Amino acid sequence: MDTVSAIRLSLVHPVLAAKVQAMTAALAADGITIRVIQGLRTLQEQNADYAKGRTAPGSIVTNARGGQSWHNYGLAVDCAPGIRGAAVWTPNWDASSLDWETMISAGEAQGLIAGARWTSFPDRPHFQLPNIPVSPDDAARTLLSAGSMKNFWAKYGPLQESA
Numbered sequence: 001m002d003t004v005s006a007i008r009l010s011l012v013h014p015v016l017a018a019k020v021q022a023m024t025a026a027l028a029a030d031g032i033t034i035r036v037i038q039g040l041r042t043l044q045e046q047n048a049d050y051a052k053g054r055t056a057p058g059s060i061v062t063n064a065r066g067g068q069s070w071h072n073y074g075l076a077v078d079c080a081p082g083i084r085g086a087a088v089w090t091p092n093w094d095a096s097s098l099d100w101e102t103m104i105s106a107g108e109a110q111g112l113i114a115g116a117r118w119t120s121f122p123d124r125p126h127f128q129l130p131n132i133p134v135s136p137d138d139a140a141r142t143l144l145s146a147g148s149m150k151n152f153w154a155k156y157g158p159l160q161e162s163a
């Protein structure tokens with residue numbers, strides 16, 4: 001696990017972090033080096049992303065506003081395999097690379113939900129904890145707005161089954 005990934009995992013739910021660490025180790029044994037390319041996104045960051053291509057310059061990058069992505073709750077990460085043999089870690093965006101399927105299967109082997117399997121809007125790098133709704137519900141948004149993320153982790157009902 002590289003330092004960048006470790007720092008990102010330190011900000012997400014500990015159960016998710018442990019599963020991604022186990023997934024990383026399993027893939028390393030297969031010669032695949034993955035990196036956590038995104039972990040926690042704050043509500044402010046999510047809203048700034050949502051504005052891109054709408055009320056701010058740039059292209060549309062997301063359909064989720066603040067509170068509508070599990071990244072905002074520390075319950076999702078995005079990962080990518082690196083190009084094999086690269087001197088400096090470089091993401092492998094080649095959609096035909098088998099390393100993607102191997103990574104997705106390794107995440108599922110840890111019990112994670114893989115966004116790559118979503119039929120309506122596949123999200124290849126995305127993994128989230130099981131036993132929670134596919135997207136945050138009103139109960140989740142209300143609870144997060146009432147307190148800290150750690151308070152949310154301790155009190156959100158569906159999450160307790162993941163721990």
Ligand SMILES: [Zn+2]
Nearest residue numbers: 076077078126
């Ligand atoms: Zn994601």
